[in-house]
Amino acid sequence: MAQHMNLTLKVWRQKNDKTKGQFVTIQAKDIADDMSFLEMLDVVNEDLTRLGEDPIYFDHDCREGICGMCSLVINGRPHGPKYGITTCQLHMRSFHDGQTIVIEPWRAAAFPVLKDLAVDRTSFDRIQQAGGYVNINTGGVPDANTIPIPKRIADEAFEAATCIGCGACVAACKNASAMLFVSAKISQFALLPQGQTERYERAQAMVDQMDAEGFGNCTNTGACEAECPKGIKLSNIARMNREYFTAKFFREEDVHTHN
């Protein structure tokens, strides 16, 4: 049998990105401990809707930890009190009856609040568009293993590629830096033969776009790595720095502009 609990939620309510937001206290009653955090919010929203009030706006999509939409800072930590999971994978058994839970959106200039807890993360898309791609010829599916890649390298590229672009790294960083995200997106191609064509152009273009979006500067605290639901490693940031400085000092090439 599931245990049931009553909780006090302090939820950030904000009409849109033009207005100032504030915390609103909402009671969550009779919450089962085997609900996910998002299901708890669903229950609260049902109640709010029945009362004729505006439900709490929050992002969610797959609810299985792969889409990276559920961007909540819960009691001061992105995705709540556990490590290595997204908010949808967080269960109410991580909380206790009578607890007060503070729920805030990702806070970064580059992630403007759309409404309540939902933020606009299209700055990440623009960084990706600046260089997070490979140019390949379309046509038939190539045979597997036509390009030999050592397993160790393939694994490392794959680990970088598991980044779901959720933005928890930015949310956790005291400087609101996006370097873990950008470095993962640079690394997944820099490591592989298919990514060599645009390698140095990519590093410059993506770092430029990251700066233009107004993300902060990494101070190597490691908070991003600790809070990343996919365990993206700090060594990716070192690799991004290597790629960028190599490009700048030794391999400077024109960066393609998209006008």
Next chain:
Amino acid sequence: MSNSKPVLSSSLGRKLIMSLTGIFLCTFLIVHLIGNLQLFKNDEGYAFNNYAYFMTHFTPIKVVSYLLYASIVIHAVYALVLSIRNKAARPVNYAQFDGKANSTWNSRNMGILGTVLLVFIATHMQNFWWKYHNDQVPYIEYQTDLATGNTTSRVLEASEFNDYQVTVDNDVETVKARDLYKQVDFAFQNPLVVGFYVLAMAALAFHLIHGFKSAFQTIGVSHKKYVPIIEFIGVWGFGVIIPIGFALMPLYFYFIK
């Protein structure tokens, strides 16, 4: 030619400046500590005062010292620029922010630790560098019998002192020098000065435990074998041995000398 942003106006370029000036300042600490170990010699400051003259008058050292002053200023100015930008990157703060769950206290407070160190450097240079360069330290004369190696010293009046001088006459070496050693002894009789110096060295320890390895991460070093070595040096060398070595100097003069 590239139409991407110049490296020094990028986030990574600014971080590189922090990293390189930081590492340079770390190397200075090693030299400074080894040189200052002569304060522990019980020789009325003979070795230390000769060393002080050498460090302020040997041209290559002077060149490096100006690089050093520039590095301190650049490191502090870039830290300020980056901090302002980081603040702007998060215009609305979290009501609740559980930093200790994912990072160390010192890594999140490098700015505070650095500010303590900047105040310390200003105090430290006023106490010794400024006084030494502006004739506000006492003078001393050492006479060493070169046959026996015995050294005697006497305080010189300002009127008896022109410049640093080494003369040998009748197997007796006479050295006239500015007595920075006595100034050190004098400054470290003040418990407030001693307390502040020890506190600043604690700040130095925490600053470098994060800063040293962080500098290498910024340059892009990630290596299975070398990163653990860098981390070891950062913690035990720059986080323990060097700050304790420096902190022992005021404590030695206050409690033992």
